Amino acid sequence: MAVFNAKDRVIECKLVFYGPGRGGKTTNLEYIFKAFNKHTSAEMVSINTQGDRTLFFDFLPIGLGKIRGCDVKIQLYTVPGQPKYRSTRKMVLKGVDGVVFVADSLEIQRKPNVESLKDLAENLAGENKNVFKIPLVMQFNKRDLGDQGIPVMPEDLMNRELNSKLKAPYHLASALKGTGVGATLKEALLLTLRHLQQELQWTK
Amino acid sequence: MSEKQHIKRALKEAEIYQAQGLLEEAKGKYEELLKFIGESQHFSNHEKLIGAVEGKIQVLDEALSKIEGTPVTLELSHNVQDLIKNLFTFSQTEEAAAMEGAVALAKFGQFERALDEFRSLLDQGVMPVMAAKNIVRCYLSMNETNAVLGEFEQWLSRELFSTEDLQDVRTFIQGALERQGVEVKLPVVAVPKQVGVQVKAKKNKNKKEEDLLLDISGVSIRFDIGPLKGQTVDFDVDFQSANTVSIVISVDQRELAESLAPGTRLPDMQCYSPITVFRSHGIVSGKATVKQGPRKGDYMVDIKIEGD
Numbered sequence: 001m002a003v004f005n006a007k008d009r010v011i012e013c014k015l016v017f018y019g020p021g022r023g024g025k026t027t028n029l030e031y032i033f034k035a036f037n038k039h040t041s042a043e044m045v046s047i048n049t050q051g052d053r054t055l056f057f058d059f060l061p062i063g064l065g066k067i068r069g070c071d072v073k074i075q076l077y078t079v080p081g082q083p084k085y086r087s088t089r090k091m092v093l094k095g096v097d098g099v100v101f102v103a104d105s106l107e108i109q110r111k112p113n114v115e116s117l118k119d120l121a122e123n124l125a126g127e128n129k130n131v132f133k134i135p136l137v138m139q140f141n142k143r144d145l146g147d148q149g150i151p152v153m154p155e156d157l158m159n160r161e162l163n164s165k166l167k168a169p170y171h172l173a174s175a176l177k178g179t180g181v182g183a184t185l186k187e188a189l190l191l192t193l194r195h196l197q198q199e200l201q202w203t204k
Numbered sequence: 205m206s207e208k209q210h211i212k213r214a215l216k217e218a219e220i221y222q223a224q225g226l227l228e229e230a231k232g233k234y235e236e237l238l239k240f241i242g243e244s245q246h247f248s249n250h251e252k253l254i255g256a257v258e259g260k261i262q263v264l265d266e267a268l269s270k271i272e273g274t275p276v277t278l279e280l281s282h283n284v285q286d287l288i289k290n291l292f293t294f295s296q297t298e299e300a301a302a303m304e305g306a307v308a309l310a311k312f313g314q315f316e317r318a319l320d321e322f323r324s325l326l327d328q329g330v331m332p333v334m335a336a337k338n339i340v341r342c343y344l345s346m347n348e349t350n351a352v353l354g355e356f357e358q359w360l361s362r363e364l365f366s367t368e369d370l371q372d373v374r375t376f377i378q379g380a381l382e383r384q385g386v387e388v389k390l391p392v393v394a395v396p397k398q399v400g401v402q403v404k405a406k407k408n409k410n411k412k413e414e415d416l417l418l419d420i421s422g423v424s425i426r427f428d429i430g431p432l433k434g435q436t437v438d439f440d441v442d443f444q445s446a447n448t449v450s451i452v453i454s455v456d457q458r459e460l461a462e463s464l465a466p467g468t469r470l471p472d473m474q475c476y477s478p479i480t481v482f483r484s485h486g487i488v489s490g491k492a493t494v495k496q497g498p499r500k501g502d503y504m505v506d507i508k509i510e511g512d
Contacts, residue, residue: 001294022224022225022226045284045287047280047284049271049274049278052225053225053271055277055278056288056312059287059291075291086490086492087311087490087492088312090490091292091308091311091312094292094294095294106221106224106226106229108221108226108229108232109226122465122466122467122490122491123466123490125466125467125488126466126467126487126488126489126490126506126508127489128487128508142224145220148216148220149213149216149217150216150217150220151217
């Protein structure tokens, strides 16, 4: 839930990176941390387990500076993607303002992508939020693996399968190289802040 | 594509999956390859190839069993625990926020620290019944039944609760232990000798706030849509955290469980607490499968009660 302090003109909101396990959510945040270090005032916190899997969440606070006279602070989170951490994902989604769904382009991840998106919709519903209404941006990650001869799903197929009803903006990415990460984040921030403007009128 | 090329390509694919951390998928690819090599007996280095692939599968099996053996929670540093408290607290009032922070610690498996926080809240008289019940939940999550009993005996001898609240806590513990299959008769709460006079707790700063969060022992839900339309079903409440109650539905009652999908609105509910019955409405806020214990495989459904 975004917090808007009208007196000090500060708005703070929460963006969650969601998606199947090992799909590149943490890699997105790591790239953002490195690339936008001017905007980060604190260290990125990652709580991992064996095999570098996210156990609870990753957390990265960033500051966007002044936008229309208001100090904009963003909290970026990832969730643990493995199915068994559903209750943790629910907890991390509390008070979410915008979502980036990081889908894995590998063909073998076709089913986990769909299941994770369904899990997102259900967990949002539990928070009284609607996956069709919340600011949402899709990212089709690991596109670079196609160049190495690894079977990846065509962009059209992914868009049809994951996004035909949601019609969310989407970006092709290779988070490890940083390709598409900035564009995804920028669009997610834009949608979220625009949505919050309707709710909180923070730029008035 | 020649057989040699096919093998090379499959090996590369498996290696990339492994590098991506997709260990099950990498293992699957190696197994596919093993079958392929097994069916093509004419390779000069047939045995060597099989041995190499089997070796890779073994490495993956070891890595997978390490991951499987990793505990679902781990003890975090004090700083990270503080961060969790800070990030997952949304209440405006200081005392409600303190309770919410402690609950967040427990939900992230930081039971020792959560216990300290709940005990501190109890000592300060902040929502003592809720603090006590959460202490019980922490111990039960840690499989420390004896600690629950010890704690309850201490509560009996301290003036932290009113007689009524202590009885409420006792009922809660008795029910929670029974659900875990533990048969223990808890000490009885002594009623003061003077008729009609109840022992008052020393302090309960948030009595009013806590009273609003009634302890709900059961709910009746009348379905207004779906295959159960028009029917009313009664449930016992297994857990409660603030205004969210959890009920367990048998795996055999699939239709009932499917009628309670996350996001489903429940406009007609009746809630039962030890002191009152009230009509309400709510929303299904979560559904999961019970992973362990006597009800393994059943559905655990969370319902957020929205009205009073």
